[in-house]
Amino acid sequence: MTSSARAPRGATSDYRAIAHELREAITAGRYQPGDKLPSERALAEQHGAARNTVREAIAALRREGLVSAEHGRGVFVRAKPRWMRFGRRRYSAAMRATNELGPFGAEAVAQGRRPHVDSRITRIEAPAEVAERLGIVPGTLVVQRENWYFADDEPLQIGITYATWSLVEGNPLADSADLGPEGIYGQFAALGHVITHVREEISARMPTREEAQRMTIPDGVPVIDLWHTGINADREPFEVTRFVMRADFAALDYDMPVED
Amino acid sequence: MTSSARAPRGATSDYRAIAHELREAITAGRYQPGDKLPSERALAEQHGAARNTVREAIAALRREGLVSAEHGRGVFVRAKPRWMRFGRRRYSAAMRATNELGPFGAEAVAQGRRPHVDSRITRIEAPAEVAERLGIVPGTLVVQRENWYFADDEPLQIGITYATWSLVEGNPLADSADLGPEGIYGQFAALGHVITHVREEISARMPTREEAQRMTIPDGVPVIDLWHTGINADREPFEVTRFVMRADFAALDYDMPVED
DNA sequence: TAGTGGTCTAGACCACATC
DNA sequence: ATGTGGTCTAGACCACTAC
Known part of the structure; x- marks a missing residue:
């Protein structure tokens, strides 16, 4: 992701890539409902990105209703509720x-x-x-x-x-x-x-x-x-x-x- | 807003205050549907805040469906559509x-x-x-x-x-x-x-x-x-x-x- | 070309949860 | 005390729109 400041963006972007990876991990079941994602700081380091960029990715997943953030605890995969x-x-x-x-x-x-x-x-x-x-x-x-x-x-x-x-x-x-x-x-x-x-x-x-x-x-x-x-x-x-x-x-x- | 780094946050925050002000201006009609808001940079200067903070405020208004951002053009008040x-x-x-x-x-x-x-x-x-x-x-x-x-x-x-x-x-x-x-x-x-x-x-x-x-x-x-x-x-x-x-x-x- | 939003960095301190 | 998310700063470059 360190290339991002130089590579052209538009169709893609770092935060989208990170969101995509997490989304896929969730839908594939590698993160189960209730599981905690790595911390923002950990994800930032893993991806060589700034924490803000990771936060953008997580914000996207939150908008989609896939995950839920809990202050002081972490970011958790939402359970699919029964209706x-x-x-x-x-x-x-x-x-x-x-x-x-x-x-x-x-x-x-x-x-x-x-x-x-x-x-x-x-x-x-x-x-x-x-x-x-x-x-x-x-x-x-x-x-x-x-x-x-x-x-x-x-x-x-x-x-x-x-x-x-x-x-x-x-x-x-x-x-x-x-x-x-x-x-x-x-x-x-x-x-x-x-x-x-x-x-x-x-x-x-x-x-x-x-x-x-x-x-x-x-x-x-x-x-x-x-x-x-x-x-x-x-x-x-x-x-x-x-x-x-x-x-x-x-x-x-x-x-x-x-x-x- | 320059006090924010020292004042306790929690119940409130700078971006919430900015969002609140804009929201009120919209619902009061000072910004009409279709109107363009001031640019992010202008709002940042007006409020003595960083541009990112203004962006947080605008992100909140977007989630609420009040405004819509158009790349390169500006942020516009959404028209209430007829159903x-x-x-x-x-x-x-x-x-x-x-x-x-x-x-x-x-x-x-x-x-x-x-x-x-x-x-x-x-x-x-x-x-x-x-x-x-x-x-x-x-x-x-x-x-x-x-x-x-x-x-x-x-x-x-x-x-x-x-x-x-x-x-x-x-x-x-x-x-x-x-x-x-x-x-x-x-x-x-x-x-x-x-x-x-x-x-x-x-x-x-x-x-x-x-x-x-x-x-x-x-x-x-x-x-x-x-x-x-x-x-x-x-x-x-x-x-x-x-x-x-x-x-x-x-x-x-x-x-x-x-x-x- | 100028102005706009979109994305990103590398920090910082605060508030909350847990041990 | 430690680790987490929440908020904020002060910059930077890119992509799009309009003139």
Whole structure:
């Protein structure tokens, strides 16, 4: 690599070559998930490069989500996580009746992880994005139920549910974390809103700085940003939930008829 | 910033402060989409920092997708793109009958962009991921129809469709880019497979290095990775398509009944 | 030719993890 | 105390764009 200052660059570069070598070693299995890479200083010496150049290579691998740096410990090969899959059936009555943990808990347990949900319930004025989907005027009072979903104490997903205050007032939906065995859709059903359709608007993006911090999202991992609207038998929306999920553990799996 | 070498770091750092200032200027509108930021050297002088430190700040903004660097020209504020939305109805008979452009073309035209599709049709042995979804043995001959979708000559999406060779042999599906006015599902219908259900498996991830190059994906933009399976009236899968879409322009929008 | 971003060097000190 | 990654400096040359 000492030739780099003289040789033409462009198609290639030292840091790319180093990244390529490490990437290949990882995909070939010479470094296993969880393994520690040599230190930046060691790699620099091995390649006859400056430490900054090695850092460029590692930065590239981090962007790709292949490795993860831990301050003071080292750079580690990321494990390929198993995915939790969420689908249409999570809203069905059958799911509600048979499953006390909810779809998140069920998925987590199936993967041998310990689920745990934190809730924070407040009353706010509906933001535009919520009002639009609920068909109400922005500023109308709504309940906001913010749920953080953890697996083994690692926050993997946030879901913030909104419904008009006038609908939920007096119901556990308005102030209680415990919604009983039939969960959120059981309570809405008791209020006369049986979920029959859902609308799911899905996009993906990089996490905001705040999301990355609060959810401890590793480098190079996008989030799935999902707006979910619950719709009743009269085709009226009665509930909106925004999910933000780490894309490296979550996937969506829908099967649906082409026509209604 | 000259104090940085002496002041404790941790909660903050020079490059973070510079990134913060630029980020705020962008979100406040002092830099508009398309505007050029000051050069790295100018920013370094303004902040009394080394150029590398400014580059760290810009790297952070690039990861967030806020700015885009162009070699030899400068660093520019990225425009917030409008999204194309793809939903369930793209598979409906009504859509097929009324729309010659297909869902991609329709969306592009609606946004005032010029659509264009490149196709490459080959015959291959089914990869495991395809075979699994089609319910066939890996290695079975399948047609592979690789479509590149462009808007204003910018590649935004790839869709690779697979179907068993024995099914499509002799049909335009086997070798022709032109599938007639009713498109791909019209041809499958003619072969006795009317699409009645779809399964859509959705995940998001950073693009591979190759995808980023071939699709010219800017920094900090993830892709939506979608496996679509077409299912006929007998509940048999007959077609699989893998879509890879730039997440900064594509979104998915499904509405569906909770029960069949 | 001038100005831009891209890459690289050879150091330095700080903050964190581990023993 | 040692080793790790995190941040920073003050330079240098290369590659690309625009004039």
